Amino acid sequence: GAGVSQTPSNKVTEKGKYVELRCDPISGHTALYWYRQSLGQGPEFLIYFQGTGAADDSGLPNDRFFAVRPEGSVSTLKIQRTERGDSAVYLCASSLGSGVSDTQYFGPGTRLTVL
Amino acid sequence: GIQVEQSPPDLILQEGANSTLRCNFSDSVNNLQWFHQNPWGQLINLFYIPSGTKQNGRLSATTVATERYSLLYISSSQTTDSGVYFCAVPIISSGSARQLTFGSGTQLTVLP
Numbered sequence: 001g002a003g004v005s006q007t008p009s010n011k012v013t014e015k016g017k018y019v020e021l022r023c024d025p026i027s028g029h030t031a032l033y034w035y036r037q038s039l040g041q042g043p044e045f046l047i048y049f050q051g052t053g054a055a056d057d058s059g060l061p062n063d064r065f066f067a068v069r070p071e072g073s074v075s076t077l078k079i080q081r082t083e084r085g086d087s088a089v090y091l092c093a094s095s096l097g098s099g100v101s102d103t104q105y106f107g108p109g110t111r112l113t114v115l
Numbered sequence: 116g117i118q119v120e121q122s123p124p125d126l127i128l129q130e131g132a133n134s135t136l137r138c139n140f141s142d143s144v145n146n147l148q149w150f151h152q153n154p155w156g157q158l159i160n161l162f163y164i165p166s167g168t169k170q171n172g173r174l175s176a177t178t179v180a181t182e183r184y185s186l187l188y189i190s191s192s193q194t195t196d197s198g199v200y201f202c203a204v205p206i207i208s209s210g211s212a213r214q215l216t217f218g219s220g221t222q223l224t225v226l227p
Contacts (some may be wrong), residue, residue: 040219095213099213102213104148105160111156
């Protein structure tokens with residue numbers, strides 16, 4: 001596609017529920033990143049994929065968060081037993097490679113609200 | 116980890132004015148990106164600028180890597196320039212990961 005797409009654009013859920021957020025990267029981009037942005041702050045890194053494998057998941061806050069990228073393209077971020085503190089905008093980015101000069105391009109984000 | 120600080124946190128301008136936004140970082144970097152987050156939340160790439168100066172229309176950026184700062188210049192500002200401006204630098208963790216560390220941003224408001 002022309003850019004990174006994310007669905008849904010908004011998600012409202014109740015505390016304790018399970019949610020899935022989807023990211024469709026730019027075609028041909030091998031690197032994919034998930035970030036989380038809380039109100040008034042810059043995005044914070046969650047997890048990075050190179051191809052199908054999670055190369056670095058050090059930013060995931062706890063074991064309720066999990067992400068997959070089974071075919072090396074689309075990725076899904078999964079959050080179990082959601083808490084109100086999980087409310088944020090979840091951003092996905094992709095880059096052609098993972099070299100130091102590879103520019104990351106961001107999707108529009110999914111705004112998650114946990115009631 | 117690397118620290119990224121941006122100043123000023125807020126900036127209000129009259130349309131047509133010029134401005135300079137600053138980004139300081141605490142360690143050597145091989146890459147630096149400037150983004151504009153529009154009022155709808157979309158992060159738009161402005162510059163990839165590890166060093167030197169680049170210009171794109173009314174915007175230009177300069178990074179002095181040896182002194183660990185970057186500047187974003189906006190000339191003849193327009194109301195559509197409003198939003199939050201972020202700088203971000205990559206950190207190298209396991210393998211070749213290039214996740215970005217963002218500053219806290221500068222909230223720019225351009226008044227008509």
